[in-house]
Amino acid sequence: MPADAIVMDLLRFATVGSVDDGKSTLIGRLLVDTRQLFDDQLEAVAHASMSRGVGDLDLSFVTDGLRAEREQGITIDVAYRYAATPTRKFIIADCPGHVQYTRNMATGASTADLALVVVDATAGLKEQTRRHLCIAALLGVRRVVVAANKMDLAEWAKDPYDALVAQVDELAGLLSIDPPLVVPVSALHGDYVVEASEAAPWYKGPTVLGALEAAPAGGWAGEGLVGARLPVQWVLRHPTGKRTYAGMVDGAALYPGDTVHVLPAGIETTVRRVATADGDLPVAPVGRCVDVDLADDTPAGRGDLLATAPLPQVVDELTATVCWFGEEPLTAGQRFRVKHTTRTTVGFVDHVLKRLDVNRLTLEDADALEANDIGVISLTTADPLVVDAYTSNRITGSFVLVDERTNATLAGAMVGAPSFARAPVR
Ligand SMILES: Nc1nc2c(ncn2[C@@H]2O[C@H](COP(=O)(O)OP(=O)(O)OP(=O)(O)O)[C@@H](O)[C@H]2O)c(=O)[nH]1
Numbered sequence: 158m159p160a161d162a163i164v165m166d167l168l169r170f171a172t173v174g175s176v177d178d179g180k181s182t183l184i185g186r187l188l189v190d191t192r193q194l195f196d197d198q199l200e201a202v203a204h205a206s207m208s209r210g211v212g213d214l215d216l217s218f219v220t221d222g223l224r225a226e227r228e229q230g231i232t233i234d235v236a237y238r239y240a241a242t243p244t245r246k247f248i249i250a251d252c253p254g255h256v257q258y259t260r261n262m263a264t265g266a267s268t269a270d271l272a273l274v275v276v277d278a279t280a281g282l283k284e285q286t287r288r289h290l291c292i293a294a295l296l297g298v299r300r301v302v303v304a305a306n307k308m309d310l311a312e313w314a315k316d317p318y319d320a321l322v323a324q325v326d327e328l329a330g331l332l333s334i335d336p337p338l339v340v341p342v343s344a345l346h347g348d349y350v351v352e353a354s355e356a357a358p359w360y361k362g363p364t365v366l367g368a369l370e371a372a373p374a375g376g377w378a379g380e381g382l383v384g385a386r387l388p389v390q391w392v393l394r395h396p397t398g399k400r401t402y403a404g405m406v407d408g409a410a411l412y413p414g415d416t417v418h419v420l421p422a423g424i425e426t427t428v429r430r431v432a433t434a435d436g437d438l439p440v441a442p443v444g445r446c447v448d449v450d451l452a453d454d455t456p457a458g459r460g461d462l463l464a465t466a467p468l469p470q471v472v473d474e475l476t477a478t479v480c481w482f483g484e485e486p487l488t489a490g491q492r493f494r495v496k497h498t499t500r501t502t503v504g505f506v507d508h509v510l511k512r513l514d515v516n517r518l519t520l521e522d523a524d525a526l527e528a529n530d531i532g533v534i535s536l537t538t539a540d541p542l543v544v545d546a547y548t549s550n551r552i553t554g555s556f557v558l559v560d561e562r563t564n565a566t567l568a569g570a571m572v573g574a575p576s577f578a579r580a581p582v583r
């Protein structure tokens with residue numbers, strides 16, 4: 158099978174939604190009912206459930222493996238699981254819902270093609286679910302499936318389901334995404350997760366698994382908008398004295414013979430060869446790690462970017478959308494280490510421009526961002542960065558702000574203003 162076919166067959170999705178709405182239970186149910194778990198894994202979950210006194214089989218224990226997670230009954234770290242059905246492979250990121258771990262959710266969603274939003278249908282859309290969906294939309298996840306969970310507690314009444322559909326449609330409109338499918342489910346009992354059920358005769362749509370199998374792969378908003386991008390990770394020095402440049406291809410495929418620019422220096426040259434440990438390639442597809450030989454002995458270093466047209470921008474002042482995870486507020490004048498692709502430099506916050514109201518999805522004037530706020534800032538960097546708008550490329554359009562003293566990652570940032578917010582940034 159060609160490499161592309163394997164990629165096409167794969168869907169990466171992340172669970173998002175508020176704490177305790179049933180994300181881990183739903184993933185546990187999905188894995189158990191599609192028979193992804195070995196007997197000994199199931200036995201271990203059953204044993205842990207009994208010893209914690211939470212019944213015969215707490216399905217959330219399938220992904221909640223940390224002791225603190227099982228003791229507190231919440232997810233803390235993102236759990237990645239693999240699953241395969243006859244039609245598709247899945248990489249699942251089960252994210253935490255607790256507001257304190259929003260940064261982990263953002264990490265889990267940052268590589269997802271699809272967000273599986275889990276909502277307790279008896280409670281409706283909560284602020285944290287809106288925040289999660291905003292973050293997923295900001296991260297470019299445009300495909301969404303909603304599980305209206307705990308329908309058993311609502312005795313499968315249609316009214317709470319209809320009310321949730323109306324709330325979800327309104328939010329989708331504000332986020333400029335298509336109205337998502339809303340599947341009524343009981344993660345606890347399994348109705349409409351893998352198996353259809355008689356519980357909701359008024360529901361004619363697919364199960365959660367059916368929706369996940371039918372969703373188009375890829376699905377990230379910015380695909381195909383830029384040329385090839387290769388952030389140089391290593392410079393390989395050969396015995397002959399020649400240098401070649403290793404890194405992962407992104408944005409678009411890279412071909413021998415392509416005209417490339419070495420940025421930020423701006424030197425134009427040609428790709429002579431694209432090699433791997435197994436020999437030369439006629440084409441290096443997106444996601445492939447390769448070693449590039451440039452014509453004319455063109456010099457480049459770690460942190461440089463090799464790019465084909467349409468080209469990125471070289472900037473030392475930029476506007477960015479940030480998810481702020483620091484305990485202390487983010488304000489103008491602060492200084493951070495900026496990590497962008499393989500380049501690290503220092504950045505200074507010139508202004509905090511806006512803060513996103515996650516309930517109304519409007520950008521409000523602000524001069525500080527509190528923990529877990531989403532906002533817009535302007536930043537100056539000590540060295541130039543080579544960027545694309547996040548809406549065009551996930552890799553070259555994102556960076557993180559790191560505390561220089563503690564090394565803690567304090568913000569995830571996307572180049573440009575949020576695409577969906579209605580108010581102008583300046
Ligand atoms: N009645 C009922 N209870 C459910 C259902 N799904 C989950 N629960 C219960 O809800 C509680 C929370 O479930 P989890 O799966 O841990 O929720 P979560 O969304 O993963 O929580 P965090 O990861 O901490 O955000 C557990 O006690 C579950 O047994 C359901 O469909 N019906």
Ligand SMILES: [Mg+2]
Nearest residue numbers: 180181231232
């Ligand atoms: Mg969980």
